[in-house]
Amino acid sequence: MDRLKGVEYFKRIYELGSFTAVADEFRCSNAVISKYVKFLESWTGAKLILRNTRTISFTDEGHRFYEYCRSITEQTEHLLDSVANTGELTGQLVIASPVSLTMKVLAPLVFQFQNEHPQIAIRMQMSDQITDPVGSGVDLAIRGIEAPEDSSLIAVRLGSLERILVASPSYLNRAGTPETVGSLGQHQCLIYSLSSDANHWEFSPSAGDIVPLSVTVSGPVTADNSLVLADAAKAGLGIALLPRTYVQQELVRGELQELHLDAHPIPRSIYAVYSDRKYLPKRARLFTEFLKTAFR
Incomplete structure (x- = not known):
C-alpha cells in the first residue's frame, strides 16, 4: 500500500474527526x-485510533503519529514546491474565512485566482468563528480584525476595511439622527458579537489625542454575522457598525443611510494568518501575494 497516501489519510482523519468526511x-x-x-x-506496531459506531478517538500513539504525519x-x-521546474501550481489550497467577508469581498478574488491557476483545487471553509490554522488542515485563515492576538502565528496584513455607521430611514425618522459619538449611547445599536469592540465602539482619536474615542452601546439584536446585522438595520431595528463594502448596494438603493458623526469608526485590517512560514505551500504564498495586490 502507498504509505504516503496513508499518512495523508490519517492526517485528515485526525483533523476532521471522521472516516466518512475523509x-x-x-x-x-x-x-x-x-x-x-x-x-x-x-506498520507502526501500535493502536492509533479507537472507534465505535458513533465516534472516534485517538490513543497517545495516535496523537504522536499525527504530528509525524503533519510534518x-x-x-x-x-520539497515539491522547491524542485518543481514549471511555473504551474498544483494541489489543494484550503482557506478559512468569515462568512460575510467571503461573500462580499473574498469570493470573487478566490474565483479569479483559481481561473488563473486552474490546476489548483480550492476548498473554502467559511465560519464566523475564528479558525486556528494549527492542526485544522487549513493553509491560510483570513481574518478581519483590529490586530493579531496570537504571537505564535504569522500574520500578513492584506489591506483594510472602512467601517461606517448605518441605519434605515424609518429608524432615523423615529429615533432621530445622532450627530456625536457620545449620543450613540442613547440609541438602539446592533452588536456584532465577535468584534473586539462589540459593546464598546471605537472611533479615531480627536486631534492631538492618541487614545481612540469609545462609547458603550447596546441594542435589541446581537449576532455573530455582519450580514444579519445589515438586515436588522434595514428592518429599522437600530444602528449598525459595518464595513462599507457589505452595505454598498443598500446605500445606493436608499434602504440604509450612512451616519456622519464627529469622528470616524476605526477601520478593520484584513490579515492572512498561518502557522509556519517555512512550510507554507507555494500556492498559499502566491495566493497571499495575489490578495495583497488585489486589496491595494
Missing part, C-alpha cells in the same frame, strides 16, 4: 480509509 474528501470509500488505518497500525506532508509539499 472518504468524501478523497473520493473513495470508508472501506479504503479503514484499510489504510489498519495498514498504518500494522511529513508539510515537508513533502515544501
